[in-house]
Amino acid sequence: MKHLYIVVGLLCGNSVFAQMMAPIDQKATKETKALFENLFRLSDKHTLFGHQHATEYGHGWSGDDNRSDVKSVVGSHPAVIGVDFSGLSGRPDAYIKTTKERLVKLITDTYNRGGVTTVAWHFSNPVSAGDFYWKDSVSLPAVKYIIPGGEAHAKYLKILDGIADVAKNIKGKNGELIPVIFRPYHEFDGDWFWWGKSHCTPDEFKALWKSTVSYLRDSAGVHNFIYAFSPDNTFTTEQQYLERYPGNEWVDMVGMDNYGDMGRYDKYNVDFAIRKLRVVSTFALKNAKLAAFTETGLESLPNPNWWNDVLLKVMKSKGIRMSYVLVWRNDSSSPTHFYAPYPGHPNIADFKKFYNDPYTLFEKDLMNIYK
Numbered sequence: 001m002k003h004l005y006i007v008v009g010l011l012c013g014n015s016v017f018a019q020m021m022a023p024i025d026q027k028a029t030k031e032t033k034a035l036f037e038n039l040f041r042l043s044d045k046h047t048l049f050g051h052q053h054a055t056e057y058g059h060g061w062s063g064d065d066n067r068s069d070v071k072s073v074v075g076s077h078p079a080v081i082g083v084d085f086s087g088l089s090g091r092p093d094a095y096i097k098t099t100k101e102r103l104v105k106l107i108t109d110t111y112n113r114g115g116v117t118t119v120a121w122h123f124s125n126p127v128s129a130g131d132f133y134w135k136d137s138v139s140l141p142a143v144k145y146i147i148p149g150g151e152a153h154a155k156y157l158k159i160l161d162g163i164a165d166v167a168k169n170i171k172g173k174n175g176e177l178i179p180v181i182f183r184p185y186h187e188f189d190g191d192w193f194w195w196g197k198s199h200c201t202p203d204e205f206k207a208l209w210k211s212t213v214s215y216l217r218d219s220a221g222v223h224n225f226i227y228a229f230s231p232d233n234t235f236t237t238e239q240q241y242l243e244r245y246p247g248n249e250w251v252d253m254v255g256m257d258n259y260g261d262m263g264r265y266d267k268y269n270v271d272f273a274i275r276k277l278r279v280v281s282t283f284a285l286k287n288a289k290l291a292a293f294t295e296t297g298l299e300s301l302p303n304p305n306w307w308n309d310v311l312l313k314v315m316k317s318k319g320i321r322m323s324y325v326l327v328w329r330n331d332s333s334s335p336t337h338f339y340a341p342y343p344g345h346p347n348i349a350d351f352k353k354f355y356n357d358p359y360t361l362f363e364k365d366l367m368n369i370y371k
Contacts, residue, residue, distance in 0.1 A: 050080025
């Protein structure tokens with residue numbers, strides 16, 4: 001089993017730059033600052049492997065304690081576990097209460113094991129019927145309604161209060177607040193979500209982002225979030241990437257979601273994926289931000305060598321420095337909707353090779369990442 005002990009001292013060659021690295025929240029907890037700095041240091045020679053909903057459910061199971069398909073295959077949970085705030089609004093109060101309790105337990109368990117949590121937000125449309133997807137003739141362009149000055153802004157702040165409530169109740173055994181990577185409004189450069197590019201202007205999106213961070217950090221007193229900005233893969237240049245970027249004072253981590261270049265529908269554009277991640281990585285280094293490959297994967301894993309010939313090849317390419325890479329979930333009931341191998345899957349040999357590569361870090365490899 002490989003172990004990595006995080007050294008508190010500054011890494012040679014990155015010492016001056018590392019001193020510049022800090023969360024945008026000046027009141028961030030010491031554990032949040034430590035996670036931020038250590039993610040940057042580790043990304044010099046490693047990347048953390050992540051899996052969405054890894055410990056909540058997997059291929060053919062749900063709700064088992066301390067279980068993940070990844071752990072069943074290689075003996076360790078992923079280093080990064082993805083959860084979702086989707087159940088914190090648009091549902092009955094009893095459902096929201098149960099969701100909060102479940103999220104608190106999931107995040108606390110991951111922290112106590114030494115792992116890292118990243119939070120997506122598939123946010124149900126707060127001003128019209130339907131869920132987070134845009135539905136023509138049903139959905140309203142909610143962004144303009146919930147930003148400051150919009151008629152649903154007060155309603156939005158109450159929803160953010162629910163998020164703040166979770167943030168303030170995730171605590172370690174010594175009462176310390178647990179840091180998480182919060183990744184709202186992802187894939188905003190597509191049209192499939194109600195916050196997508198066709199449903200709000202760049203200025204409206206920036207106002208949404210700024211007001212969200214400002215309220216959580218400055219009004220609700222949340223000081224254990226690392227804020228991640230992650231479009232989909234529609235950009236090719238830094239200028240395109242930054243079209244809806246709210247500014248350095250509002251973002252801790254920059255990322256990209258990319259399935260389309262990584263084998264979806266049997267289409268591989270690995271060179272494009274590398275080029276786009278270089279845009280993200282270069283911008284991050286210039287602006288003292290973390291960078292991550294925030295979502296990717298190959299559904300059903302039909303390529304027996306995908307982990308090493310595709311994903312690891314991309315991650316190890318020159319000019320790319322990512323804190324983590326996260327693949328999507330393993331559905332509990334679907335026979336085909338999964339992105340990580342489970343016991344008996346023919347992809348396991350390739351995944352074990354990926355696991356054993358010194359570049360990749362899993363939960364067992366992390367030591368003192370919050371110190």
